[in-house]
Amino acid sequence: MMLLKIEDNKVFFRTDKDKEFVNLDEIGKDDILSIFKKIFLAKEDEELKDFADEFNKDLISNDAHKIIYDRLYNKIKELWENRTTIIGEIKNEFKEAEEKYFTK
Amino acid sequence: MKKIDFHIHTISTDKDESFEFSIENLEKYVSLRRIDAIAVTNHNVFDIIQFNEIQDKINAKVFPGIEIDVEKGHILVICSHDKFGIERIRLLSENIKDKLLDTKYISLEILIKLCSNPLEYLFIPHIEGKPKSLSLEVIREFPEGYIYCGEVPNQSKFNLLKRGKNIALTPVLFSDSRICNHMLIEHFSLRQIYLNIEALELDTIKAALKDRSKVYLDIEGTDLFDATGEGDFIYPGINVITGKRSTGKTVFLKKINSANENVKYIRQFELVQNQDDEDKSIEEFQKEVKLDEQKFIENHLNQFKDMASTVALIDLQINHNSLDKYIDSLLKFANDTKKKNSYAKTKLFNEEKFVKLPDSSLKSSIEAIITLIENMKKDVTLKKYLSEVNFDELLKELVSNFRKEKYNNKIREYVNETLDSVQPVLQSKSDSPTISNYDQLLHMKNLLTVHTFNKLVKSMKESKIISLTNIGNFSIRVTRNAIDSAATLKKKIKKPSKVTHIFELYDKPYDYLIKMSNEGLANDVGIEKAFFDFQYDVLNKYGNPVSGGERSEFRLMRALKDAYSYQMLLIDEPESSFDNMFLREEINKTIKEMSEHLPVVIVTHNHTVGLSIKPDYIFHLIREDKPDGSEYYIFSGCPDAANLSDKKGKIIKNYTALMNSFESGEKAYEERKVDIYDVVKNRG
Numbered sequence: 001m002m003l004l005k006i007e008d009n010k011v012f013f014r015t016d017k018d019k020e021f022v023n024l025d026e027i028g029k030d031d032i033l034s035i036f037k038k039i040f041l042a043k044e045d046e047e048l049k050d051f052a053d054e055f056n057k058d059l060i061s062n063d064a065h066k067i068i069y070d071r072l073y074n075k076i077k078e079l080w081e082n083r084t085t086i087i088g089e090i091k092n093e094f095k096e097a098e099e100k101y102f103t104k
Numbered sequence: 105m106k107k108i109d110f111h112i113h114t115i116s117t118d119k120d121e122s123f124e125f126s127i128e129n130l131e132k133y134v135s136l137r138r139i140d141a142i143a144v145t146n147h148n149v150f151d152i153i154q155f156n157e158i159q160d161k162i163n164a165k166v167f168p169g170i171e172i173d174v175e176k177g178h179i180l181v182i183c184s185h186d187k188f189g190i191e192r193i194r195l196l197s198e199n200i201k202d203k204l205l206d207t208k209y210i211s212l213e214i215l216i217k218l219c220s221n222p223l224e225y226l227f228i229p230h231i232e233g234k235p236k237s238l239s240l241e242v243i244r245e246f247p248e249g250y251i252y253c254g255e256v257p258n259q260s261k262f263n264l265l266k267r268g269k270n271i272a273l274t275p276v277l278f279s280d281s282r283i284c285n286h287m288l289i290e291h292f293s294l295r296q297i298y299l300n301i302e303a304l305e306l307d308t309i310k311a312a313l314k315d316r317s318k319v320y321l322d323i324e325g326t327d328l329f330d331a332t333g334e335g336d337f338i339y340p341g342i343n344v345i346t347g348k349r350s351t352g353k354t355v356f357l358k359k360i361n362s363a364n365e366n367v368k369y370i371r372q373f374e375l376v377q378n379q380d381d382e383d384k385s386i387e388e389f390q391k392e393v394k395l396d397e398q399k400f401i402e403n404h405l406n407q408f409k410d411m412a413s414t415v416a417l418i419d420l421q422i423n424h425n426s427l428d429k430y431i432d433s434l435l436k437f438a439n440d441t442k443k444k445n446s447y448a449k450t451k452l453f454n455e456e457k458f459v460k461l462p463d464s465s466l467k468s469s470i471e472a473i474i475t476l477i478e479n480m481k482k483d484v485t486l487k488k489y490l491s492e493v494n495f496d497e498l499l500k501e502l503v504s505n506f507r508k509e510k511y512n513n514k515i516r517e518y519v520n521e522t523l524d525s526v527q528p529v530l531q532s533k534s535d536s537p538t539i540s541n542y543d544q545l546l547h548m549k550n551l552l553t554v555h556t557f558n559k560l561v562k563s564m565k566e567s568k569i570i571s572l573t574n575i576g577n578f579s580i581r582v583t584r585n586a587i588d589s590a591a592t593l594k595k596k597i598k599k600p601s602k603v604t605h606i607f608e609l610y611d612k613p614y615d616y617l618i619k620m621s622n623e624g625l626a627n628d629v630g631i632e633k634a635f636f637d638f639q640y641d642v643l644n645k646y647g648n649p650v651s652g653g654e655r656s657e658f659r660l661m662r663a664l665k666d667a668y669s670y671q672m673l674l675i676d677e678p679e680s681s682f683d684n685m686f687l688r689e690e691i692n693k694t695i696k697e698m699s700e701h702l703p704v705v706i707v708t709h710n711h712t713v714g715l716s717i718k719p720d721y722i723f724h725l726i727r728e729d730k731p732d733g734s735e736y737y738i739f740s741g742c743p744d745a746a747n748l749s750d751k752k753g754k755i756i757k758n759y760t761a762l763m764n765s766f767e768s769g770e771k772a773y774e775e776r777k778v779d780i781y782d783v784v785k786n787r788g
Contacts, residue, residue, distance in 0.1 A: 028451045029458060032519045040515060064446045064530065071525040079518055090510045094503045097474055101499050 003035050004052035004073075009061035011069045024065045032072070039076060040083050048080045105323050106304055109296040110143035110167065110182060110228065111255060111278035114154060117147040119173075123284035125154075127161055130283045133292045134164045137333075141165040141304045143182045148172060148204060150197035152190065159185070165304045168193040172200060173209040177238035180228040180255065181219070184306040192224060212245050226310055227251050228276060232261045233701070243273075253313040255280075258671045259321055259329050259340035260702045262297075266316050266327075274316045294330055294363060298323055328721070331705075332363045335751055336738065339721035342699045344743075345707045346765045347725030352736045353707045356725065357674050360705060368663070368670035372677045372707075375659040382652065389655050393640040396662070397582055400571060401638055404584075408564070409632040415557045415614065416621045416631065423547040430542035437537050447534040454539050457523050458516040466506040473499050554614045561613035561635060576661040576690045577645040578654075585637045586610075597625050597634055657691065664694050673704045692717050710765070719743050724761035 001017045012021035015034035039051050055073035060066045114125045134142060141164055144155055150170050159166045168190045169182035181196065183189030199218045200210050210218075219225050227246070229238040231254030243251050253274040256262050265275035279293030300318040301308045312318040321329040321340065328337035338360070345353050354372065361369050437454070447453060477495050480486045531538045565586035573580050587593050590607035597603065606623065609616040613635070620634055642650045642658055650658055660678060667673045678691075695704055695717060706717065726737045739748035739756050747755045 025450045029455050029519050029523060032522055033458075033515060036515050036518055040511075062446070063533070064450050067447075067529050067533070068450065068452060068526050071529075072522055075518060075522045075525070086514055090507050090514070093507065093510065094470060097470070097499065098503060101474070101477060101496055 001038065001051065002053075003038060004069075004076075006053045006056065006059050006069075009059065011060060011062070011065045024062075024068055027068070027072075036076070036079060039079060040086075042080075042083075048077065052076055105298045105320070105325070106140040106301055107138060107296050107298050107323070108141045108143075108309070109137075109139050109279050109281075109293075110141075110169065110276070111145050111171070111180060111280045112142050113146055113171075113280070113282045114144050114158065115146040115149055115151055116282070117149060119147040120282055123282045125283060126285035126287065127158065129285065129287045130158065131162060132289065133281070133283060133287075134162055136289065136292055137294075137296060139164055139296055141167065141309075143167040143169040143180070145169040145171045145180050145182070148197070148200060150193050152194050155190065167306065170197055170200075172215065173204070174215060174229075174238070174242075175209050175211055176242055178230045178236040179215075179238065180226075181215075182226040182228070182306070183224065189224070189306065192219075212242070216247065216250075222247070222250050226306060226313070229254050231273060232256045232265065232275070234261075258702050260700060262321060263327060263340035264700050266319065274313050274319055276313065276319065277321070290333075290362060292333070293365070294333055297321060298325075300325070329703075331360045331703075334359075336360070337740070338703060338705060338723075340703050341720035342695065342717060343703070343705045343721045343723065344715075344717060344719040345705065345723040345725060346761070347709065347723075348727075348764065349709055351725040351727045352738075353709070353725055354676055356723070356738065357676055357705060357707050360672075361674055364672050366671040367674060368667040368672070369674045370660070370663050370676065370678070373680055375656045375663065375678075376680065385652065385655070389642070390640055392659075393580060393642060394638070397571070397580065397638075397640055400582070404570060405632040405636075408560075408635075409630065411557060411560070412617060412631045412635070415553060416617055418550045418554060418614075419618075420550060420554060420614075423550055426540070426542050427547060429540045433537060433540040437539050440537055445534055447530045450530060452523065452526050453530050453534070455523060455527070456541075457520045459543070459545055461513070464509060466502060466509060470499065470502050470506060473502065557617075558613045564636065575658065575665060576694060578650065578658045578661060579643050579647075581641045581643055583639040583641070585639060587635070587637045592637060593634065596637070599625060660691060661694065664691070664698060667698060668701060670702060672702055673698060675704070675706045677707055677709065679708060679710050715743065715762075722748070722761075724748055724756070724764070726756075726764065 003015070004011065004013050005021065006012075007021075011024040013024055013027050013031065013035065014021045015031050016038075035051075039048075042051065052073060055069055057066055057070070060069060112130075113120060114130070116123045116125070130142075133139070142162070144150075144158060144166065148170060150168065155166070155168055165185055167182050167185045169180055170193060171178055171180050181193070183192045196218055200215075203210055203214060216222055227250055229243055229251060230236050231238060231240075231243075234255055234257040238254075243254075251273070253276050254265075256265060256275045256277055259277065262275040262277050265273065277295050277297050279295045281293045298320040299309060299312040300320070301312045321327065322337065326337075328339055330336065331338040336356075336359070345356060347353050357369075361367050473495060476486065476490070477499075480490060564584065567583060567585050569581055570584050571580070571582040587596070587607075587610065590602075590604045593607050593610075594603045603625075606616065606619050606625070609619050617631065620631060625634070642655070644650050644654055664673075675695075695706070698704060699720070706719075720743075722741065722743050724739045726739070728735045728737070737750050737754065739750050739754075739761060741748040741758065743758075745758055748758055748761055749755045
């Protein structure tokens with residue numbers, strides 16, 4: 001599910017597959033939150049490039065987009081790489097209680 | 105009669121103060137105190153090599169034993185002195201060593217299991233207020249017939265138990281000494297007991313310990329015990345020493361003091377204040393009471409202290425400044441909208457970050473539910489009321505919510521980090537003004553906290569009695585007040601410099617607190633103490649402030665209350681502390697009650713005081729001046745006996761002793777005919 005794409009020297013985003021792509025100028029914190037959540041919960045057979053085009057400064061002429069997408073893509077990459085560890089950490093909380101008390 | 109001491113330490117463990125064992129001193133101790141049998145009872149260990157050496161060298165029967173940490177107390181376990189008994193104790197010490205690695209004590213159940221045939225052992229628990237005593241409930245958990253005696257802390261408790269009608273345990277009194285190399289002969293314990301037996305075998309000893317009438321404090325089988333190590337026998341109850349001035353009463357008391365451990369000694373005039381300056385003595389008295397109540401005040405102010413420390417960290421000025429800056433920047437931004445360039449036009453340019461939410465209560469709820477599930481396994485009541493609750497599902501849902509919350513927070517953190525990295529670059533490229541950050545939530549929270557603090561301090565400044573405790577006929581009243589002046593504050597915070605400028609803010613608690621913190625005054629005395637003043641009043645039974653004489657009486661009551669944690673109480677001339685020659689009824693009652701817990705010795709040069717306290721045993725001291733020096737005599741006996749005798753068998757009439765005590769002789773006695781004298785006179 002493509003959420004961030006580079007097209008016509010600009011960057012566009014959407015928060016769900018049913019939605020239209022919007023100019024990156026319009027992206028706010030709630031949009032970033034939705035995108036991060038989707039990426040975070042990616043299926044095992046999915047890859048990062050299925051969600052976002054890789055940052056390439058030569059393909060973007062809008063300077064504001066260049067600045068935003070450079071950092072945004074980096075953060076997405078970091079999230080992608082760490083997501084298994086983070087999920088593991090969260091699931092580890094009260095793991096003992098889960099094993100001991102939860103009815104199977 | 106055989107004298108035994110079945111509680112002796114020869115190894116320094118982590119339960120003792122460090123000491124080095126001396127077998128020479130053990131030899132001296134056993135010989136000087138003429139002991140026939142001892143038991144070596146170290147804390148949770150038995151060293152067979154050291155034990156064999158002691159058995160070889162000591163001229164007495166030596167029994168092997170251990171003092172074991174059981175649940176809620178200590179118990180001595182002793183076996184026969186032959187090779188079988190020694191092996192039993194060695195094995196027991198090996199077995200408990202493993203168990204004690206996991207827990208700090210051995211349960212009674214396991215102890216019984218480890219002693220394969222418990223009838224081969226002698227069990228002596230600490231009882232009746234000896235440190236680490238086992239309660240009767242715990243002792244009853246032992247199978248019947250295994251425990252029939254208990255080690256008491258002092259001679260009075262021994263006496264009480266021996267004469268008691270209901271208590272089934274035979275009392276025993278042992279030295280509990282650490283035999284070390286720097287021990288002086290004067291320090292050798294006087295705490296041993298006599299058993300009316302012939303053979304020193306464990307079975308005979310056990311049989312004697314099952315029968316209270318076979319256990320004594322002295323060889324004569326009377327109820328007296330040696331209090332000085334020189335044959336000065338006193339009664340395990342109230343003893344009164346009388347005699348004219350300079351007959352050696354205080355010297356005798358000091359001798360008893362130095363020959364015994366853990367003695368509460370109230371010296372002559374210790375309780376009297378300088379009566380010349382009434383104001384000064386009241387102030388001093390208040391100080392003493394204040395010192396006693398210090399802990400209570402600290403507890404009282406604990407929560408306030410925590411709150412004040414939190415509030416002291418709040419800087420409302422910074423919050424205000426941040427709000428001003430925010431509004432300025434907002435106005436500026438609105439005016440400049442038209443000038444925006446492509447950077448400023450992006451939404452992220454001024455996007456505010458996600459507010460960090462405070463931790464919810466989910467984690468503590470989950471932990472509480474887990475504790476509840478665990479406790480339900482042991483607690484019938486919990487089970488009764490909660491067995492219907494589906495804890496599994498409840499826990500599952502809470503854990504799931506908790507994880508969701510964690511997950512959301514983590515993603516929000518990532519978003520905020522993105523904003524942190526994007527915004528400064530966008531803003532640096534643009535000429536447009538940026539909107540400054542302002543944490544509204546934090547500001548509101550701080551305002552509310554400060555408001556609550558101000559309200560709390562205001563209500564706490566209203567005068568209130570916060571404690572009223574009784575000691576005998578007296579009560580101690582503690583009142584919390586507002587601080588009335590800068591001078592009082594100065595005194596409280598012990599600062600030589602002026603505090604008027606701080607005290608001006610006293611009616612604005614938050615400002616006052618911040619001022620105190622900024623000037624570094626709060627750390628020295630504790631911030632909480634600078635807010636309130638406490639008044640301590642001691643009231644008599646009519647609710648009025650105590651007079652000078654009553655203050656001394658109160659001090660004696662307080663000293664007596666303190667004496668409960670000691671093994672013996674000595675009081676030197678209590679009447680010197682009082683206006684009234686007769687000790688008050690209340691104090692007599694208290695001393696009488698105390699004598700059931702520990703032996704009491706009172707010195708008085710006033711026989712009236714001595715008799716009004718109804719002693720169990722009396723001493724009368726006489727000095728005879730001769731050309732070649734003075735001779736001192738110590739006569740003693742029961743108060744209602746016709747005669748008193750000294751160690752060499754010299755006898756005087758009790759009535760003569762009484763008359764001798766009156767400084768103005770028989771005339772004064774005739775003037776004050778009181779019933780108690782007549783009892784003695786008729787005997788005489």
